[in-house]
Amino acid sequence: MNGNEKLPRRAAKITTARPLAAGATNTTNADGVQTAGDACCGARAQGAGTTRSEPRPEPLAAAREVDGGVRTPIRIMQMDCPTEEGMIRKKLASLPAVTAMEFNLMQRVLTVVHRPDSLDRILAAIRSLGFTPQIAAADEPLADDAVPRQRRWPLVLAAIAAFASEISHWLSWPDGISAVLALLAVVACGLTTYKKGWLALRQGTMNINALMSIAVTGALLLGQWPEAAMVMVLFNLAELIEARSLDRARNAIGGLLQSVPATASLQQADGSWQEVEVGTVPVGGLLRVKPGERVALDGTVEQGNSTVDQTSITGESLPVEKRPGDTVFAGTLNQAGSFSYRVTAATGDTTLARIIHAVNEAQGNRAPTQRFVDRFARIYTPLVLVLAVLVALLPRLLLGGGWYEWIYKALVMLVIACPCALVISTPVTIVSGLAAAARQGILIKGGIYLEKGRSLRWLALDKTGTLTHGKPVLTDRHTFGARDAEALYQLAAGLASRSDHPVSQAITQAAEREGNAPVTVTNFTALPGRGITGVMAEGQWYLGNRRLADELGLSTDVLASRAAALEQQGKTLVMLMGEGKVQALFAVADTLKSHSRAAIAQLHQAGVNTLMLSGDNTPTARAIAAQAGIDEAYGDQLPEDKLRKINQLAGQGTVGMVGDGINDAPALARADISFAMGALGSDTAIETADVALMDDDLRKVAQFIRLSRATHRILIQNIALALGIKALFLLLTLAGAGTMWMAVFADVGTSLLVVANGLRLRRLALPRGR
Numbered sequence: 001m002n003g004n005e006k007l008p009r010r011a012a013k014i015t016t017a018r019p020l021a022a023g024a025t026n027t028t029n030a031d032g033v034q035t036a037g038d039a040c041c042g043a044r045a046q047g048a049g050t051t052r053s054e055p056r057p058e059p060l061a062a063a064r065e066v067d068g069g070v071r072t073p074i075r076i077m078q079m080d081c082p083t084e085e086g087m088i089r090k091k092l093a094s095l096p097a098v099t100a101m102e103f104n105l106m107q108r109v110l111t112v113v114h115r116p117d118s119l120d121r122i123l124a125a126i127r128s129l130g131f132t133p134q135i136a137a138a139d140e141p142l143a144d145d146a147v148p149r150q151r152r153w154p155l156v157l158a159a160i161a162a163f164a165s166e167i168s169h170w171l172s173w174p175d176g177i178s179a180v181l182a183l184l185a186v187v188a189c190g191l192t193t194y195k196k197g198w199l200a201l202r203q204g205t206m207n208i209n210a211l212m213s214i215a216v217t218g219a220l221l222l223g224q225w226p227e228a229a230m231v232m233v234l235f236n237l238a239e240l241i242e243a244r245s246l247d248r249a250r251n252a253i254g255g256l257l258q259s260v261p262a263t264a265s266l267q268q269a270d271g272s273w274q275e276v277e278v279g280t281v282p283v284g285g286l287l288r289v290k291p292g293e294r295v296a297l298d299g300t301v302e303q304g305n306s307t308v309d310q311t312s313i314t315g316e317s318l319p320v321e322k323r324p325g326d327t328v329f330a331g332t333l334n335q336a337g338s339f340s341y342r343v344t345a346a347t348g349d350t351t352l353a354r355i356i357h358a359v360n361e362a363q364g365n366r367a368p369t370q371r372f373v374d375r376f377a378r379i380y381t382p383l384v385l386v387l388a389v390l391v392a393l394l395p396r397l398l399l400g401g402g403w404y405e406w407i408y409k410a411l412v413m414l415v416i417a418c419p420c421a422l423v424i425s426t427p428v429t430i431v432s433g434l435a436a437a438a439r440q441g442i443l444i445k446g447g448i449y450l451e452k453g454r455s456l457r458w459l460a461l462d463k464t465g466t467l468t469h470g471k472p473v474l475t476d477r478h479t480f481g482a483r484d485a486e487a488l489y490q491l492a493a494g495l496a497s498r499s500d501h502p503v504s505q506a507i508t509q510a511a512e513r514e515g516n517a518p519v520t521v522t523n524f525t526a527l528p529g530r531g532i533t534g535v536m537a538e539g540q541w542y543l544g545n546r547r548l549a550d551e552l553g554l555s556t557d558v559l560a561s562r563a564a565a566l567e568q569q570g571k572t573l574v575m576l577m578g579e580g581k582v583q584a585l586f587a588v589a590d591t592l593k594s595h596s597r598a599a600i601a602q603l604h605q606a607g608v609n610t611l612m613l614s615g616d617n618t619p620t621a622r623a624i625a626a627q628a629g630i631d632e633a634y635g636d637q638l639p640e641d642k643l644r645k646i647n648q649l650a651g652q653g654t655v656g657m658v659g660d661g662i663n664d665a666p667a668l669a670r671a672d673i674s675f676a677m678g679a680l681g682s683d684t685a686i687e688t689a690d691v692a693l694m695d696d697d698l699r700k701v702a703q704f705i706r707l708s709r710a711t712h713r714i715l716i717q718n719i720a721l722a723l724g725i726k727a728l729f730l731l732l733t734l735a736g737a738g739t740m741w742m743a744v745f746a747d748v749g750t751s752l753l754v755v756a757n758g759l760r761l762r763r764l765a766l767p768r769g770r
Helices: 082-093 119-127 154-169 175-202 209-223 225-250 252-260 353-361 368-401 405-416 418-441 449-456 485-496 503-515 546-551 559-567 596-605 618-627 639-652 662-670 683-688 700-734 740-765
Strands: 064-066 069-076 096-102 109-116 264-267 273-277 285-290 299-304 306-309 319-322 340-345 440-446 455-463 475-480 522-527 531-536 539-544 572-578 583-590 609-613 633-635 655-657 673-676 691-693
Touching: 069 119, 082 096, 082 119, 109 119, 119 475, 154 175, 154 596, 175 209, 209 405, 225 662, 225 740, 319 673, 353 673, 368 418, 368 449, 368 700, 405 740, 418 440, 418 449, 418 455, 418 639, 418 700, 418 740, 440 449, 440 700, 449 455, 449 583, 449 673, 449 700, 455 639, 455 700, 475 485, 475 503, 485 503, 485 531, 485 539, 485 572, 485 583, 503 572, 503 583, 539 546, 546 572, 559 572, 559 583, 559 618, 596 609, 596 618, 609 618, 609 639, 618 633, 639 655, 655 662, 691 700, 700 740
Parallel strands: 455 609, 455 655, 609 633, 655 673, 673 691
Antiparallel strands: 064 069, 069 109, 096 109, 264 273, 264 285, 285 340, 299 340, 306 319, 440 691, 475 583, 522 531, 531 539, 539 572, 572 583
């Protein structure tokens, strides 16, 4: 017992900035390569020939002052590819006024930290690249013209012209007819590709637009009119299909917000009720929820009783009873009754909004596989480009013969050189995994933890509040000496009332039930891992465990004998000490949560070894561990003892730690993966844990491991598909069997394949077992 205040485990991780918007993220990428939120190079959003319709973007956050300047979010609807990020990064890096850049390609938001007087120069630099930057005030939607309009007629016209060019070629009509039709097709749907390709080449970047522009131009120069036209049409058509598929990944997290109603019934000053926009509801306002309606904002029930489905937060379908004083959360579904509640959080600060923000922000914490793919992609494209040049030149120079055949093969290889399928194979999978976990009430703070979870070998667990209910009840009390038992009880209650430790609360609650008023305490002090102390009745008194009694030199044989008998029963002891001796002994008992035993069994089935690290005495820890089926148990653990044990396990594989208090902080920080139990409604838990379990269900650790292993399997599948298909078409091209339109299908088709495979994680069933 230590006066545990349940402080966040990793204070260094706490972030106070509001999200850019619901569903947005500050995705950082220091080395300029793709991040976990990246979309594909093919998903375009502007210019002539645009063939897609964009979902309306979320509102941007306002610019705000930070250390080093002003932090300004800028939406760039044309930015959804790592090569475009590279162009912008390279351009803005040359401006001395820019001190930091954060890219969220999934939401197409660039956040710039800059000097206050430099925003106009930054926007001008972005426009010089052919992009259209958009800025809005806090929570103000962008203008309608920020969202590209759907324009399919250019693609339809181009497809008709390309098909007519093919027919003209087959019928052996004059080449001029086929050429004119082909040029019409290329102009109708390819001007945007040429424009973006030229901008990329000016910046020294070789993206898919530049590669396609060179390949189509080369085909036209070689007189391959129908093929050049068909390649450009197929490229744009494939982009349309691919963009729609990527939108599913882009909206994987934002879809959680669909459960939040747009309006709410707010009580007015005259006592009447009026439907208002949720964004206008002030903190402290009183809202009313009818049966079948969803809760609009976080709050505390003031009047009424009901059951609420909290699936959108915890992933559990079992309704939760709500009474006056209970907390309700935005997006949850009211079922049986009606109630009114007082709003405690604005729209952007609700638990659901924090969950979405945390998951989106996690996309910037790239998994090891993704970092490998990013590095590989930076090598792959230049390598294939060099190979294409060699294929175009060496056979003709060394072997003789015509240029036509080898230049054509080189052009086909240029299309194959685009690494889009490989690059998007990992972020789509990671985002889908993060979204699947969030829907199950498991909040994972980064792709690195999602992937690392599959290798978890040891899991250390705190006892109180993790395995047990954390609400022990007082079962035994013994006094020593001649002091009045009731007076000693009041002294113990006085100290216990100043602590939030479950053992202290058990003593306090028992005293309240019996009508024993606690004694006033002054100079109260918590003694971490040992107990608490304060001045009462003009003397120094202590309430603590056997370790504290030993330190004070107050242990006796009689005390040890009686304590041992109680501890063998799995009870936790606390002693009241003062006036030079132990005055009273109290025993409390905690019980296992109903699912703890099943959770440990599932962890063992997953190959994870378990151990308990508890501040309670060793016999109690071992008794609880035996009931739960835990492999090892260690009691009397101070914070440094828990840290030492985690360090010892570090050489035996990936180590996880589950805990929720200040005593666990060092061990949680040292563990490879830290888990927070019962993070529902706790912003500090959401922000500081590597993995936050939104309810108190320990079985979700095993769910997390299963999801991690499924994610890794799909990552490997996607990488194998992307590289395998690329390699196959490279070989076909070198053998003379590859054509340019086949290369386009191979490139974009593979992208569609890996996107669809990655999205399977969103539908992954995670059985909890019983």
